[in-house]
Amino acid sequence: MADQLPIHYDLRPAYYDRFQCLAGACRFSCCKGWNITFNKKDYLALKRQEGSDELTANLKQNVRRIRQGPNAERFYGEFDMSGGTCPLLREDGLCSLQLEKGHGALPEVCRVFPRTQAYSDSGYLERRLTPACEAVLELLWDLPDGVDFVADPLPKSKTRTLIMGTSGPLRLRFQELRSACIDLLQDRRRPLAQRILLMGLALKELADGEEDVDGWLARTRTLVDDPETDRRLQLPDQQKTLSMFLTNNIRVMLASQSPNRELSAVLKEVLDGLGAVLTFEGGQAVNFSLPNDPYLAARARFEENFQDRAYFMENLMVTLFFNLQVPDPVDREKLWKSYVDFCNLYSFFRFMAVASCREGAAGDKAELFRMMVCVSRGLMHNTPQKAKLRDEFFQNDSATLAHMAILLCG
Secondary structure: OOOOOOOEEEEEHHHHOOOOHHHHHOOOOOOOOOOOOEEEOOOOOHHHOEEEHHHHHHHHHEEOOOOOOOOOOOOOOOOOOOOOEOOOOHHHEEEEEHHHHHHHHOOOHHHOEEEEEEOOOOOEEEEEEEOOOOOOOOHHOOOOOOOOOOEEOOOOHHHHEEOOOOOOOOHHOOHHHHHHHHHOOOOOOOHHHHHHHHHHHHHHHHOOOOHHHHHHHHHHHHHOOOOHHHHHHHHOHHHHHHHHHHHHHHHHHHHHHHHHHHHHHHHHHHHHHOEEEEEEEOOOOEEEEOHHHHHHHHHHHHHHHHHHHHHHHHHHHHHHHHHHHOOOOOOOHHHHHHHEEEEHHHHHHHHHHHHOOOOOOOOOHHHHHHHHHHHHEEEEEEEEHHHHHHHEEEEEEEHHHHHHHHHOOO
């Protein structure tokens, strides 16, 4: 018989309630830099929408069907983004459709971004904010004490009973597992990369078949203090492994290339600023090299420029961990794969954060945010690409904890 999980509360990071769109003041508008797709209902509503002659003509010309592809009902229509910007966006950074017809006239993707919500195995209706938005990054920037979470009762109309199907002991205790991991991520007695590796030590026990969840939780809570922890961590020599760290992230960067001009321009700036040398065949990069010294110089500038904001990357990774529902509790294999995903994301976010201080770059908060928005939109919101990169690790026997240590060493 399937397990039933009653959901009577929401769960959200405390900063969720403070979110406000920056509107025309946003430097990295969500109306630029990627495709904006919507479902059939929104497509038809946009096509029926009437307003001023200019707005009506704009919608008629620039709202179009997506003729092929999976999930056709969900990805039914899109705005013509061939110019790199939503055709409804005015020069002052405001939406012509919203100004003329109101917030309710927008397709759902525009109404809710950067918010998402879903009923979860955690036993809550989870409300989240994606770091692909500058305003969300601003909230994380202003949390020196870390990310707190809050829960409130749901109105009766929003309570649900989640039918979980076949669920093992990990899925039934997902919220406890995730909370223990987030506590580790926010334990500042060790550097962030070490905390993520400590979490891997703990999750590997579950992936290898540990069934005593209570015992696992008790051990995980004392992992930072355990005198055996340093021996078990086996931290790599950064001088020996830095080239591997850089090679992996250049590979991720090249795999993240897209027809989008803004994203491609950012990635090219980073490659040039860090002295990457690429060999092309048929328009595709088939080989590359990246010297260590430009990255090391950028890292030194990054650590100097943001020495008082080390918590920002912690807050960012806690947000990603919560949003992506790591560790995946469906089964032990998926649990470990979700950890590998997370390490790969951290590695690339770290690499691009350091790249904000590359030669010729401003090395300031605005450039850092630009890099983080770029990574979020190009990789975190590109699920097929993220899964492809993770699967390559498993195919190449690189999904070991030792290899994750290399990913975290930059």
